[in-house]
Amino acid sequence: MKIEIWSDFVCPFCYIGKRHLEEALQKFPERDQVEVMFKSFELDPHSPVETDMSIQEILSKKYGTSVDQAKNMTDSMTKQAATVGLDFRFDSSIPTNTFDAHRLTKYAKTKGKEAELTELLLQAHFTLSKHIGDKETLVGLAEQAGLDAEESLAVLNGQEFTRDVRTDEEEARQIGVQGVPFFVINRKYAISGAQPSDVVLSSIQKVWEEENQPASLQPLGTDGMACDENGCDVPPSKS
Structure with missing residues (x-):
């Protein structure tokens, strides 16, 4: 069985959704x-x-809200992350561009280290408040994942793996990905958003049982927590 996950390293629900899958x-x-x-x-x-704006300031500008309201949003996501053992620290997180991080992950895949680097990048951004758009930081994370530092720096200083990233993004458009995380199981079913682990498990079991039967890609869940180019949806907190 193959599970493909479209995600970004600065998407909080991608990290939460990864934990749900695990x-x-x-x-x-x-x-x-x-x-x-x-x-x-x-x-x-x-x-x-590089930006001198905090994540709360960026969210405030994007949604036309106050910085305090944006902080309430990040506080809500922090609480949701804690339910799966993640420690989000939005107050010190560093907003950045993730293109080089994605290219580096494609390089890591050729070395069998994709999973290791993906986890390290998410942890670096959300918990350790590292600058994952900075080449020196990325090389350090690559070394932690077991990759060669000089090779990693060469990748970052060039254009290698650009096409791999763009191919993924074009494929996302073709299959109708509107937000992430987005899971595709055996190219038969899709799960949109950070669905609870029991929903994910049920979906996996369903595909496993039907894997020899032809089926078109169809949604198993569309109302989970997710991020898109407009931001991250935060469901109202329960009192």
Whole structure:
């Protein structure tokens, strides 16, 4: 079974959704038969690498709200992340462009280190407040993932793997990806948003049982937490 995930490293629900998938796979008896592949998706391809704005200021400008209201949004996402053991620190996170991070991950894939680098990039941005648009930071993360530093820097200083990233993004448009995370299982079913782990598990089990039956791509969930180019939807908190 193949699970493809379109996501971005600055999408909070992509990290949450990744944890939900991992929780689901832990309960899936045939998990050793599952291959997880990460696909590139940039929430904002025009985002600058360097900015003096905080994430709350960026959200405030995007949604036309006050900075305090934007902070309430990030506080809500922080609480949701905590339910799956993630420590989000929006107050110190560094907004940036993720194109080079995606290219580096494509290089990591050729070395069998895609999963390791993906986790390190998400952790670096959301928990460690590292600048994942900075080449020196990216090389350091690549080394942590077990990649060669000089080769990683060469990738970042050139244009290698640009086509791989663009191909993923074009494919996302072709299959109608509106927001991320977006999971495609065996090219038969799609899960949109950071659905709860039990929903993900049910979907995986359904595909496993039907894998030898032809089926068109059809949604198994469309109302989960997700991010798109306009931002991240935050459901109202429960009292």
